[in-house]
Amino acid sequence: MAEFTTEQIRNLAVLGHTGAGKSTLLEALLFQGEAIAQKGRVDKGTNHADFTAQEKDHRHSLEPSFLNLDFDNHHINFIDTPGLPDFFGRALLPLSGVESVLLVINAATGIETITQRAFEAARAQGKVVLIAINHIDGNGANLAGLLDEIQTKFGHRCLPVNLPNAALDDVIDCYLHPQPELQGEALFHDVASARDELVDTVLEEDDELMALYLEQGENLTPEQLHAPLETALRMGHLVPVCFTSAEQQVGIGALLELIIKLSPNPLEANPPQFIKGQGESALPVDVTQSSEDHALAYVFRVAIDPFFGRMGVFRVYQGTISLGMKLFIGDGRKPIKVGNLFKLQGDKQVSVTSAVPGDICAISKVDELTVGAVLHDSHDEDEFHLPELVLPQPIFGLAVSAKRRGDEQKIAEVLNKLVVEDPSLHIAKNEAEGQTILQGQGDLHLQIALEKAHDLFNVDMETDVPAVAYRETITRSATARYRHKKQSGGAGQFGEVELTVEPLPRGAGFEFVSKVVGGSVPSQYIPAVEKGVKEAMNGGAVAGFPMQDVRVSLLDGKHHSVDSKEIAFVMAGKKAFLDAVQEANPVILEPIVEMQVQVAQEHVGDITGDISANRGIICGTQAQGNGKVEVEVEAPLATVDDYSTRLKSLTGGDGQFAMTFSRYDVVPDHVQKALVSAAKAH
Missing domain, CATH: 2.40.30.10 (Translation factors)
Incomplete structure (x- = not known):
């Protein structure tokens, strides 16, 4: 391969909702850049990005895939990402390796769930965003309306850098190579006005250049505007929008030039903030990017x-x-x-x-x-x-177990491999039920993981619906004292503790504080008290669910010079904690999820009725401009953990949804009573 300098490199992650045409757009770019002699097709399983057996079978991108091309003395790295909501966690992983995001939007369907989430994630990480409106020749495409929608949802700084002509077989440049003679040929908008908006936005980043422009009325070149342009892109003050039809190769050459001339090279982008150390001693460090x-x-x-x-x-x-x-x-000491x-x-x-x-x-x-x-x-x-990448919380789970006796260890190893590949998968243990839970973003996410376990690693698993991940907490403060004393002829056990429990804000976790003075509980036994408290929290105090959002303060205690030992303070801490919790009005928490359900207008009533009947709340509805309506919902996970099946039944298969974890909330009284009764019966 040819060698390139850092300044000649461009790195882009390609994100967007499923059906936007990301993989097809990449085929068109590779073909335009002469990296391939013939374009492959997603529907035939011949495109270069979707090459795994699973992707060919499902006709969807399921993993990040890597493609590159050399063009105009530049080297461009592209990362194709999945667009299905279940795989959004996988789509986020490449953001740590790129400067820019190419956000692809289907002109006919407009801004969809993953479009919105991808834009927000890219900007949250300081990535430059370039929007490509694809399928401009598709049925039902309202390009002017979609540009308005983009500016409404993503900001008025989303500005077109080219415009489609009336025949939809070419695009007219508004920035790099202005073509005033084609002024009247744009399908919509005004080429001169579009350029003026771009130049004005860029000049806001450079007062001296702005003054020169206003005083002398000079027609500034893209080269003069380059430095403030890169500032505007880095700061999110400008989001270029371009138009393409990947199938027909329309706008692809223009997009390739925009990538080279507008998207930043690694030295121009927002640098990542590396950190050295952990916790309070962690310090930010800068990298030089010098070879x-x-x-x-x-x-x-x-x-x-x-x-x-x-x-x-x-x-x-x-x-x-x-x-x-x-x-x-x-931090490994042995090099590879x-x-x-x-x-x-x-x-x-x-x-x-x-x-x-x-x-x-x-x-x-x-x-x-x-x-x-x-x-x-x-x-x-x-x-x-680098700061840990925040991935979506797992929503769905399957209890998994060995189908063949003796495969237990092999299953544990394969599950670990699946999580290493895809950190948006989680493995959890339900100690009360003795279950191993594989958790992910949805039914398809888990299905694909299990298929991979079978196809690549020859492991088959039995699956079952797991118990919902309920939690317990307290709602007020309480204090308790407990003495653990055991004497059986030999060495005895003695430990006494007094502690207070206090509720913490939701999501705060667990805090343990020692306020002991005077050595009433010797310092070597304080960790044992905390250990006992944690053991009690794991087992729950109401219905056997783990506890959270509790602060425990160790106040006082007693010890014996001969009989006190670690196990005695473990037991005393556990019992004192449980006694205090019973006086602190313990409650059960359940996971609440946010959902965006996209259905045809005629199904909206069925959807809202079903959600309301299952303890859900309708937060709003929004027309999508393609005959679809997006219904925004909050609901307990326990009532929608089978929603994929229900949605198919309600809409005849004509619906889709995305689900994200929102928070834990207190269950209603009748639900708590039922859960407590079930725990006692078990």
């Missing part, structure tokens, strides 16, 4: 193959990573050797000898690689890390 400094790279994608081992895709942030060099992983170094082009591995700052490459056969790992060649970068 001559110590090597520093961040792993944001891991894939595990039963034959080829573990592969990690990383972004180089500093220094140069070369074939044969030794690297440390995180870079035995192979390559770039991914769909399912192909293209060997390279080195990777400079800004580039995205991969290594394989390294079992220690995980998402979030930092690779470095010097112990000066020990304890370096």
Whole structure:
């Protein structure tokens, strides 16, 4: 492969709702850049981004995939991402490795659930956003109306950098190469006005250039505007909007030029904030992005193959990573050797000898690689890390168990591999029911994980609907004292504690504070009291569900010079805590989810009626402009954990929904009584 400098590299994650045409758009870009001789098709399973057997079977992108092309003396790395709501967590992983997001919107269906969430996530991480309105020749497309909708939802700084012509077979440049002679050929809007809006927005970032423009009325070139343009993009003060038809190759050359000339190179973008250390001692550190400094790279994608081992895709942030060099992983003391170094082009591995700052490459056969790992060649970068990526909370769960006797250990290993590949999957234990729970974003998310366990790792699992992840907490403060005393002829046990329990804000977790003075509870036994409290919290005090959002303050106690030992204070802490909780009005909490349900207008009444009948709340409705209506809902997870099946029944399969965790809330009295009765019967 040709060698490129950091300034010549562009990195973009391609995000958008399913059906927007992300993979098809990438085929068109690869074809335009002569990286492929013929475009593949998603419906035929021949496109380069969706190459796994699962993706070919399901006709959807299910994993991040990597493509690149060289064009006009630049190297562009693209990361295709899933657009299905169940896989939004996977779609977020590449954001740690790019400067820019190409947000693709279907011209006919407009802004959808993942469109909104992707835009918000990209801006929250300081990424430059470029919007591509695709399928401009699709039935029902209202391009002027969609641009208005984008500006309403994402801000008035979403400005067109080109416009479709009336025939929808070309686009007219409004910024890089203004074409005043084509002024009247745009399908809508005004080319000159569009350019003026862009220039005015960019000039707001540079007072001197603004003054020159106002005083002399100079016709500023894109080169003069480049520096303030990059500032506007970084700050989110400008979001360029362009128009494409990937199927017909319309606007693709213009998009490729926009990527090179508008999207920032790694030196121009918002730099990531690396951190050294943990907790209160953690300090921010800056990276130089110089190819001559110590090597520093961040792993944001891991894939595990039963034959080829573990592969990690990383972004180089500093220094140069070369074939044969030794690297440390995180705080590990034993280095690994870079035995192979390559770039991914769909399912192909293209060997390279080195990777400079800004580039995205991969290594394989390294079992220690995980998402979030930092690779470095010097112990000066020990304890370096990026802030943890916030992924969507798991919503759905399946209890999984071995289908074949003796496979229990194998299942545990495979589940761990699935989570290493996809951190938006979680494994939880329901101790009360003795269940292992695989948790994810929805039915399809879990189905795909189980398919992968079978197809790649030859493991079959029995599945069952798990218990809802209820929690317990308290609603007022209370104090209790308990003495644990045991004498059986030999050495005895003695420990006495007094403690107070207080409710914490929802989501605060657990706090343990020692207020003991005078040594009434010796310092070596205070951790034992906390251990006893935690054991009691895990087992619950009402119906056996784990407790949360509680502060426990150890106030006082007694000890015995001979009989006091750790187990005595563990038991005393546990019993005192349970006694205090009973006086603190304990309640059961249930997970509440937010849902966006998209259905045809004629089904709205059925949807709202069903939600209301199942303790849900209708928060609002919004017309989507495509004959669909989005119903915004809050509901207890316990009443919608089978919603995929219900929605199909209510709409005849013509509906979709996205669900995200919102919070824990107190269950109604009748629900608490039923849960307590069930726990006692069990």
